[in-house]
Amino acid sequence: MSEDFYLEQTKEMILSVASRCRKCNYCYGVCPLYQSTRGFQVQGPSGILQAMAYAIKWDLIDGKNGNDLREIMYSCTTCNSCTLRCKASCTGIPVLDAIEKGRALLIEEMIGPVTEQKKVLESLALKGNSYDMPSQKRLDWLKDLQEERGIRVRLLPDGQPVDVLLYVGCTAAYNEDVKDIARAMIAILRASGMDYGVLKEEKCCGSPARRIGEEGLFEEMSDYMAERVNAVKPRRIVTLSPHCYNTFVNEYPELSAGVKIQHYTQFLEDLIGEGRLEIPEKLGQTVTYHDPCYLSKKNSVTREPREVLKCLLEEDHFVEMAHNGSDSLCCGGGGGRIFWDPEETNRLSETRIREAMAVGADMLVTVCPWCRIELEDAVKTLDVEDKVQVMDMAVLISEAMGADAF
Ligand code: SF4
Ligand code: SF4
Structure with missing residues (x-):
């Protein structure tokens, strides 16, 4: 595929998705990015989409507007909440796919990504x-x-x-x-x-x-x-x-x-x-589970982690947070954001830790290395290390297996 054809196709896809957006703004209600800043400085899902579409339509992808566009497009955590919400409540347009295409376009135009992510791309290559x-x-x-x-x-x-x-x-x-x-x-x-x-x-x-x-x-x-x-x-x-x-x-x-x-x-x-794994020690703590977006919102994997976790806990020691499953709150590390730290009025990871504490959990279990890094950091910045502990599920199981682990 020639580069020109690829660029045209990418632009057409973004314009087509944006044209089907009814601007009802239901997606704003579930966007962690919008909630983290309450509209200050950055946009919500349809705002990001429209910013990209207007930049294409009015030929605004240039040095003058580049910094703003880059900030808008790369703040998204790619959590997928907007796409799910649009499907449930409105036209069902692929909002996140269009945002990711917008990033690809900015890279082609040498405007994206942010500096820290450029280093990541170099390292990958x-x-x-x-x-x-x-x-x-x-x-x-x-x-x-x-x-x-x-x-x-x-x-x-x-x-x-x-x-x-x-x-x-x-x-x-x-x-x-x-x-x-x-x-x-x-x-x-x-x-x-x-x-x-x-x-x-x-x-x-x-x-x-x-x-x-x-x-x-x-x-x-x-x-x-x-x-x-x-x-x-x-x-x-x-x-x-x-x-x-x-x-x-x-x-x-x-x-x-x-x-x-x-x-x-x-x-x-x-x-x-299959009876291949027995967990001899049960945990006595009150435990909650943080759904990583790439399991719950991208792939509907919400049941299996809870089933395993329940095998690890004494009865009635599992509590759900207010946002859970496909309605979970994002930790803020997805979409390449683990590599840079966009300014937020309310840090997403801290909001999640507060939510865990609000249901009385003294342990927050997750199953994603990035979620764990973000959430452990939030426990430190909130200075609540003595109140809530962040743990990975596999590590918990190997610890429960004790000396038999190796
Ligand atoms: S919910 Fe869908 S149609 Fe409504 S504003 Fe968001 S993207 Fe547009
Ligand atoms: S993917 Fe998540 S962070 Fe990005 S615009 Fe949609 S809801 Fe907001």
Whole structure:
């Protein structure tokens, strides 16, 4: 496809979606971005859409308007609430798809993304991860398991078939604060007796590139990863991040048909149901669950994490927050925002922590490395570390398994 044709198609798509918007503004009521600022400085969903459409119509994508447009388009967390709301209450236009196309257009016009995200794109292109880390260090999270505990994990492909391919993702592989999620999954896989392995040459699935709007880079990265996964031929892929899960499920047509793709909570539910995983210690705390948008609002995965969590808790120790399931509140880290910090009157992650405390939870469990980073940070900035704790579900399970974990 020629570049001109691609640009024309992108513009037409945005204009077509914007023309079907009835400007009823129902979507504003669910947009975390709009709520975080109460309309100060940034727009809500249909406002973002119309800003982009008018910029196309009146030829305003230029140096003069670029800064404003960039700020408007990149503030969105891509939580998908607007699309769900529009479908439920009005015309059902794909608001988020059009916003993401708008970002792709800004990249083509050299106006997007924000500076911090430019560095992420460079790192993805050169090093295969979003954190500017050497690719040779991607498997360091496994080192102490191998060196201190003598645990051997299959590095794939190794010429043999495998049941579970554990796709770790950049954040759990490189970020010291959340590497324990990857290690916890190894403990669970070992305890369950599953045949599993990790990729020798894992790279980012490409999700940050697509969310930021760098379509060409996304295609390069997804081609690379699909080729690696297809060479392994696993029966299923289990991801630690809801973002990788969403990408593999919805954005990887190149993956061989028949491979089952699961977020780790879906896999855990299977293990428990098959009697492969027993959780001996039950938690006595009052616990609530934070739905990551890329599970709940993008892929309707809300039941499985709750089922697993209930197996971990003493009876009646689970409480729901006011916003839950597909009506959950966003932590603020999606859509490439984990890499920069847009100004907000009310930080989204802090609002979520307040909501957890309001229902009396002393533990907030999540199943996304980015949500955990955002929410743990909010607990510190709100100075409520002694009141509410943020935990990852896989880590909780491996802790409950105690000495049997490895
Ligand atoms: S709910 Fe849909 S139709 Fe109404 S303003 Fe939002 S995007 Fe437009
Ligand atoms: S995706 Fe979420 S943050 Fe972005 S405009 Fe829609 S509701 Fe607002």
